[in-house]
Amino acid sequence: MRWRSSSHLPLLLLLLFIGSVSGLRICSYNVQKFNQKKSTNYRVMHTLTRIVSRCDICLLQDVVDSGGKAVKALLNFLNRGTDRYDEHAYKAVSSKSLGTSPSDMQQYVFIYKSGMVSVTGEYQYQKPQSFVRPPFAVYFNSQKTTEINDFILVPLHSEPSQAVQEIDRLYDVFEEVSKKWNNQNVMFLGDFHAGCAYVTRNDRKNIRLYTNSSFSWLIGDRVDTTVTDNTHCPYDRIVVHGQSFLKAIRPFSGKVYNFGKDLKLSRSKVVEVSDHYPVEVRLKGSGLLLQAPPLLMLLGVSVIVQSFLSSLGSSG
Ligand SMILES: *[C@@H]1O[C@H](CO)[C@@H](O)[C@H](O)[C@H]1NC(C)=O
Numbered sequence: 283m284r285w286r287s288s289s290h291l292p293l294l295l296l297l298l299f300i301g302s303v304s305g306l307r308i309c310s311y312n313v314q315k316f317n318q319k320k321s322t323n324y325r326v327m328h329t330l331t332r333i334v335s336r337c338d339i340c341l342l343q344d345v346v347d348s349g350g351k352a353v354k355a356l357l358n359f360l361n362r363g364t365d366r367y368d369e370h371a372y373k374a375v376s377s378k379s380l381g382t383s384p385s386d387m388q389q390y391v392f393i394y395k396s397g398m399v400s401v402t403g404e405y406q407y408q409k410p411q412s413f414v415r416p417p418f419a420v421y422f423n424s425q426k427t428t429e430i431n432d433f434i435l436v437p438l439h440s441e442p443s444q445a446v447q448e449i450d451r452l453y454d455v456f457e458e459v460s461k462k463w464n465n466q467n468v469m470f471l472g473d474f475h476a477g478c479a480y481v482t483r484n485d486r487k488n489i490r491l492y493t494n495s496s497f498s499w500l501i502g503d504r505v506d507t508t509v510t511d512n513t514h515c516p517y518d519r520i521v522v523h524g525q526s527f528l529k530a531i532r533p534f535s536g537k538v539y540n541f542g543k544d545l546k547l548s549r550s551k552v553v554e555v556s557d558h559y560p561v562e563v564r565l566k567g568s569g570l571l572l573q574a575p576p577l578l579m580l581l582g583v584s585v586i587v588q589s590f591l592s593s594l595g596s597s598g
Contacts, residue, residue: 304567305532306398306428309337309539310471310518311560312439316345321352329555331359333541334372337562338398339422343439343472345389348379353391360393371396377406377418390418390437390472399424402432405459412451414441419459428565429530433467434459438474445475446485453490456523467530470521473558477503478515497521498528500536501561507538509549509557518561535564 311333320326334340334356347353353374360372373396379387394401403421407413417436424431436455440448452470460466470491475481486492492499500520501507507518520536522528539560542552 304427306338306424306565307336307562308435308469308471308520308565309334309340309560309562310343310437310473310520311340312343312473312518312556312558314344314556314558316342316352317347318349318351318355321347321355323554325551326555327356327359329541329545329547329551330356332545333539333555333560334393335360336539337393339392339394339435340560341435341437341471342391342393343388343437345376345391346379346387347376347389347391348387350376353393356393373401375401375404375420380415380418382414388415388439390415390439392420392435392437394422398427403463405462407455407458409454412454413438413448414444415439417452417455419455421463421465424565427568429568430467430526430565431568432463432465433469433527434463434465436468436470438470438472440473440475440480442475442480445480446488449474449476449481449491450489452521453494460523466524467527468523469527469563471519471561473507473518475517476519477517478513480517491521497523500531500563501538502536505538505561507559507561509542509552509559518558520561520563530565532564532566535562537562 313330334342345353353376357372357374364371372393374391374393376392377390379389381387392401399422401420402423405419405421407416407419409416415438417438419434419436421432421434424433436452436459438448438452456468456470460468481489491497498521500522501516501518503516505516506514508515518538522531539562541547541559542549
């Protein structure tokens with residue numbers, strides 16, 4: 283039988299399309315002192331909304347919002363036009379204010395699309411004197427849209443002068459949370475200060491996340507996650523544990539999101555939001571048609587039936 287490319291073309295396009303809309307994008311952004319005052323700046327909020335809404339889960343760091351008003355304002359921006367039962371509605375889960383100095387208390391905040399993932403557990407790491415801002419681990423379930431389905435996110439905004447020790451201690455956090463939830467699919471993300479003067483090549487031998495080959499660093503050492511031209515530093519990182527998590531990630535999807543370039547913003551508008559760029563990684567979808575929304579599913583089935591009928595017609 284002759285290969286009739288014309289009748290298969292729509293099907294192929296559809297599969298490509300479904301393949302490309304599936305999976306999860308996970309982002310991490312040091313949003314530099316995101317407080318209530320910043321949340322009243324419309325321009326900042328507009329840009330931040332565009333950044334966060336690309337992500338299915340977005341970790342924000344350096345959030346200074348113990349009253350919750352800034353995060354609430356951001357959720358309002360994100361959820362404009364959707365009702366709160368909409369599957370695309372965003373929700374947030376926040377740590378307490380963390381820090382050792384009353385004038386610099388920060389929260390970790392995960393903003394996530396409630397129709398894509400759900401939160402099944404939270405855990406504040408407690409070991410004294412181990413971190414200035416101890417990781418606040420969150421256990422996510424991806425509702426069967428990814429290959430691994432359940433995974434743990436562990437954030438870190440390190441204290442620059444203790445970056446080597448704090449990144450190394452993430453291994454202890456790994457042991458604790460993987461035991462707690464009986465799951466080794468752990469992703470670390472955040473502004474680790476993992477470069478330039480804070481973490482040198484020579485320091486890596488003292489960091490178990492580097493020396494143990496079970497951990498994969500998805501944002502490379504040559505990447506620049508800072509906005510200013512004066513620095514070229516890979517401060518913000520994403521690291522995953524284990525082969526199954528690594529396999530569930532789209533190859534080469536770990537990158538910096540230069541939103542200034544993408545959204546055509548001037549440097550001053552970029553800096554108004556933060557002196558960092560976000561980093562991100564994408565998880566593969568669990569299958570092709572399976573996780574498509576109902577309308578796409580219907581379309582897919584009708585295209586398949588159509589191309590089947592037309593191939594019957596042509597061979598008869
Ligand atoms: C590396 O980490 C894994 C956890 O997946 C652990 O089982 C293993 O013992 C570690 N290897 C070394 C050399 O410490």
